[in-house]
Amino acid sequence: MYTLLGNAKDALFDLMDAVLVTRSAYSFVELSTSPVFRRQWSSIYEAIEDGLPPRFELMQLYIAQLPQTRQLVLAGDHTAWSRPHAKTLKDRTYEHQAQPMSGAKPVTVGQGYSTIAWIPEQYGSWALPLLHERITSFDNPISKAAAQLKLVCENLPQRPISLWDVSFIYPHQLA
Incomplete structure (x- = not known):
């Protein structure tokens, strides 16, 4: 995996370690204070700007590591990242949040x-994301999920079982 990361691979690898071991970070500066991030805080920005990990090749590498002894279980998830105050953020869209109990606006x-992940165990919460992609204003959650599932299945040796988050259904279809 390290060799696939391309430019800024050392800083990207440290950044991935920092994300994994940091319970909650609200900024890149907080990630730069992680004991596993061995660089100056500005290298986080450089790593993100210069590093363009090849998603397709990484997905193929992850798939090659999956066990071939049993039927695979994949799960799909649509996550809305609320950014109401980021007025200069490119291509913001209206996103449905399936969190009625939290008091958040829908x-x-x-x-x-959109994320598609391999679920290795019957019980537990660990998963290996195979693809994690932004849903642009030119896509919709269902078409993005279908394209991801097709791409992953084309690279699997056998047909998987797939489970999907209810938030892929449009809010008006829930009524």
Whole structure:
């Protein structure tokens, strides 16, 4: 995986470690104070700007590591990242948030992301994301999820079982 990261791979690798071991970070500066991030805080910005990890090649590498002994279980998730105050953020969209119990508003302005992950265990919460992609204003959650599932399945040796988050259904279809 390290060799696939391209430019700024050392800083990207440290950044991934910092994200994994930091319970909650509200800024890049907080990530730069992680004991596993061995660089100056500005290298986080440089790593993100210069590093363009090849998603397709990384997905193929992850798939090659999956066990071939049993049927794989994949899960899909649509996540809304609320950014109502980021007025200069490119391509913000209206996103449905399926969190009625939290008191959050059901619709927010921000960006949507679609993730498809391998679920290795029957119980537990660990998962290996195979693809994590932004849903642009030119896409919708269902078409993005379908394209991701097709791409992953084309690279698997056998047909998986797939489970999907209810938030892929449009809010008006829930009524």
